[in-house]
Amino acid sequence: MTQTSAPAVPRTAIVSALVLVVGGLAVIFDSTIMSIALKTLATELDVSISTIQWVTTAYLLALGVAIPVVGWAQARFGGKRVWMFALTVFLVASIACSLAWDAPSLIAFRVLQGLGGGLMMPLMATLAIQQVPTGAGLGRLMAMVSLPAALGPILGPTIGGLILNYLDWRWIFWVNVPFCLIGLALAWRFLPRDEPRGKPVLDWVGLVLVSPALVGILYGLSNAGGDGGFSRTDVWAPLVAGVALLIAFMITQLRHPQSALVDVALLRTRSVASASAVLFLSGASLYGAMLLLPLFFQLVHGMDALGAALLLIPQGIGALLSRTLAGRLTDSIGARTVAIGGFAVMGLATVPFALADGGTSQWLLMAVLLVRGFGMGAVMIPVMSVAFVGLDRDAVPHASIITRLAQQLGGAFGTAILAVVLEAVTADATSIAAVADGFDIAFWVAVGFTVVAIGVCAALPARQPLTAPA
Known part of the structure; x- marks a missing residue:
């Protein structure tokens, strides 16, 4: 029999979604706060805008490197363990960013943050969806899971603006800490434990191809806003190389589907x-x-x-x-x-x-x-x-x-x-x-x-x- 009304969302899925939302807020707030902090950081650290821009660019590149390994990591270690590990990495990196002594150290710690955030964002949706094997109430479940994306634009820039106006810039990273700590406690207590599915071998060939591919594409696009646009060598060269590597990656994944890093x-x-x-x-x-x-x-x-x-x-x-x-x-x-x-x-x-x-x-x-x-x-x-x-x-x-x-x-x-x-x-x-x-x-x-x-x-x-x- 076909239902005529939307089915209810399972209670376990609701609890998991809310737990994941708390940790996800740290990543979203961090991104939205940073969007208005670059000018202040350039002034405080006495560097140019082009240099401090790497605080955002490096984070974005690290994000792209981390995302493709999420599927393998979940199968190898279990989703709950990977989520808590990624949230811990993001927590440690946030504290390290607040203690940065110059622009290069801040950029390096932002790379670490990007690796943690890159693991968390796709895993957030995966862990929630896997709690509804029948697909019941999937739309309403995604409304909960994507809640950080809605709250980020509301609260992130406002919190960031207040901090930059009245406090030291280092406090923009301490905003993440309570969300990470509470998120870790809730995940340990309420996230269902999913056991690893054997010991899958990491597709190193795929990783070696896709990581520089994504870095090349994202780096090229991030440079396009400068003088010269897409005609600049530091735009079209990494773009072409990145697209070529991405095509090679997809070919290798289709040829070896059983060990594929990403099932394209x-x-x-x-x-x-x-x-x-x-x-x-x-x-x-x-x-x-x-x-x-x-x-x-x-x-x-x-x-x-x-x-x-x-x-x-x-x-x-x-x-x-x-x-x-x-x-x-x-x-x-x-x-x-x-x-x-x-x-x-x-x-x-x-x-x-x-x-x-x-x-x-x-x-x-x-x-x-x-x-x-x-x-x-x-x-x-x-x-x-x-x-x-x-x-x-x-x-x-x-x-x-x-x-x-x-x-x-x-x-x-x-x-x-x-x-x-x-x-x-x-x-x-x-x-x-x-x-x-x-x-x-x-x-x-x-x-x-x-x-x-x-x-x-x-x-x-x-x-x-x-x-x-x-």
Whole structure:
């Protein structure tokens, strides 16, 4: 018999999701706080912006290196052990960052943080989803698991702005410590213990190929925002090398599926392939806007870092408000309809920024951000949910790695494209009005990302089954 209403989420899955959320908040807060701290760090450590930018770039590269090994690590050591290990690494690295004595030491400790965070983010979704073997209530479960992503934009920049205004910069890393300690205690007490599945051999050939591939792609994209854009050697050379290595990696994984580091054959599955494509575009739209919006308020409206962060709060609130509804609708009417609706709302709510200038009411823009955030929340949950529909338990870690990498690469791509566009159209700007015109063009490109994403959403499964066969 087919159910006509969304099934309930198992209690064990709810408990696991909440435990994982506490630890996940440390990673999300760290990322969102750092987005507004670079200028202060450059001043305090007496280095250039180009040097201190490596605090973010090194973290991003370490993240890319760590993500592909999550599937092997979970099979070899068990998900609970790996989660607690990664959270401990992130805790130690956070304390070390707060004690850094110069820029190179801070960058080195950020690499350690990135390794911990890279293990945690795909594992967070995997451990929660594996608690619902029937797929019951998957949409609402993902609404809980992705809660840190909604709270981060609300609280992270605000907390960071307050710390940088009133306290020493070292306190931005101590914010992570209570979340890590509480997260470790809750994980030890409440996360179900999953035993290792034998002693799988690490695919060293795959790791040697995919790690430099991701580093090359992410590094190249991170450099694209400078003068010259994609024509610079330090952009196109690592990009070409990274893509070539990534193709070689995928070939080796398909030839040896039994020992594959990442089961890329899952991309033949419609749900995984379509969700990965949509997550790539959603990452481009989400992270690209995270670049544009604070700069818009600071350069066009003359706000300081804290003021810009406060103006962005409505977007986070909107994302938070849509979560429960998006989760229930995903379970009842399917991911495709919800995702298309979410992207449509995001696109329409970005248009006012493409028409705005220095005289546009900030209250109007904050109201628009509330609506845009509502669309963001409605997009992420169905797309993250549908990627795991119908997969075996052992395939879930690999699907989580693929989708996480797709979103990460999409974010780097979107940020690079919008940075290049913004640099090109504002390079010769001599007035606030000219700068505002440049932002208008960049926001239209962001709208274009959402339009393309709506088209790709048509490939998502129309409606996922609410219950699995007995």
